[in-house]
Amino acid sequence: MNSTAYNYQNDISIRTEGLTKRFGNFTAVDNITFHVKKGEIFGFLGANGAGKTTAIKMLCGLSKPTSGIAMVAGYDVATQAEHIKKNIGYMSQKFALYDDLKVWENMRLYAGIYGMKEKIIAYRINEILMQLGFENEKNTFVKTLPIGWKQKLAFSISIIHQPEIVFLDEPTGGVDPAARRQFWELIYATAEKGITVFVTTHYMDEAEYCNRICMLVDGKIVALDSPKKLKDTFSAQNIDKVFRLLARNTNRT
């Protein structure tokens, strides 16, 4: 292995080859191959049912691929799922927080699970509260928080252990445009710290914020490039137009 290849390997945080997931006769994710560079904001775009969530679950080690290879943070999804889990963060569409725990208790729980030390936990909790401007909400029960705040909290918890990669599965569902913009600011700040952000969405305008996007139609990749290049290639004004062109032949929606 020469040194350039080594560096290339080192710069990659996710790599898949022919990744496929079948449920009976239904192929949810069909032979997808792509890679994500370190520190990149990588968008996974597609309509509902295109296979985004299935793909993200395989990459997080929640679901076993039917065939194909996926390496996440240097570990094989098929055999080293528990190693992957130490190095990633995950935020689901449902912002799975505990309603009956306070803001700081939710943070503390996950920090503890990731094996962080008491002192560091206390420090991180305060740091995150300051970042989010949540200092006064430390002792608030999560059930009383507005949804936009829950979203930010869920995101901050998913990166509390400063993972290599964070997976966000439709993180901006159900919140207003202002909150979405604020949320993307958080994503940028995270990527600047060198954390790779893998985000799925069906909001085409959000795709413009990503470094590169991958469009999924019926479980297959139909386009993969930076938003600008995609727009140039298809001579479209925005990503939404590109998607409409590509998704014309979809079967599932």
Next chain:
Amino acid sequence: MLKFLLEKEFKQFLRNRFLPKFVIIFPFAILSIFPLVTSTEIKNIRLCVIDRDHSPYSMRLIEKIKSSGYFILVNVTTNETKAFELIESNKIDIFLELPQHFESSLIKEKKTQLMISANAVNGMKAGLGTTYLSRVIDDFNNDIRISFLYREKKTPISTFVITPFYRFNPLMKSIFNMIPAILVMLMAVVCGFLPALNIVSEKENGTIEQLNVTPVNKFMLILSKLIPFWVVGFIALSICIFVAWLFYDFFPVGSLINLYVFSAVFVLAMSGFGLVISNYANSIQQAVFIIFFFVLTFVFLSGLYTPAANMPEWAQILSYISPLKYIIQVIRLIYLKGSGFFDMLPQFIGLSILALFFNTWAVLSYRKRYL
């Protein structure tokens, strides 16, 4: 890691509006009501007597029945139709018919016939009512026979009297049979089903998925679900023991330590069983129905209501998988008989095997990733 998970579980338990109160109040409520309503001693059997004789003898018999304490004399009539009306409209449970020449045929012919009719819609009440009533009549019969023999100056014919002696429960109080069963049911609910429902509710909320993408160890996760409910289960058990002593002056003859040791193994078996269900159920609704099905099966197979020896052979074999069967035997043995550990070794082995079986199954079937 376990520390953080336990912290979470205990906080969630204590903040629950319902559960902590349930654990404290439930033992009191159930122990003050359940033994009384499930008592198999039947009192207040409503009785009607059709007395066509109106003789001193018939009066004496009726008085004797009244003073036995088991019956409420609703009506004394000469009219058979009246009695049938009463039994059909469920105003009486049983009626006794004394024929017209009750006294005279007793004296002259030395025999007569009575008829007892019972409403067998409630089989238990009918059966016991008939038995009690026959016993009173037998007694009355004996009194008469003895007085005849005296009058005729004959030596009494030898008869034999059977005096039952109920070992370990001399007064044959059904409460003493029910309380151990109640202790067991309470532990089964608190330690078996609450953790199962807790896990399924995390599935419903999606929080279990969030835990599954963390490097959390599945043994730790399962332990963190079980330990709080074990603690709570033992608190409930202790409250039960206390309440049984307070209300019914009922305290184990045998050792409390044995009681707790066996309960611990039982609780382990039940919680393992609950976990197995939680691994397969996807919603609370599913879990509740599966639990309901198995609890009924376990209870019926346990020998709580009917002795296992009465069951058909296949059911007796099946009853070995009911953890309730062993623990009910054990608690009755400890409470009433004061059995020692080695007397109950078979039950201990049975419970241990079940505990091992269910927990192994639970750990194997828990998946941090789905197919």
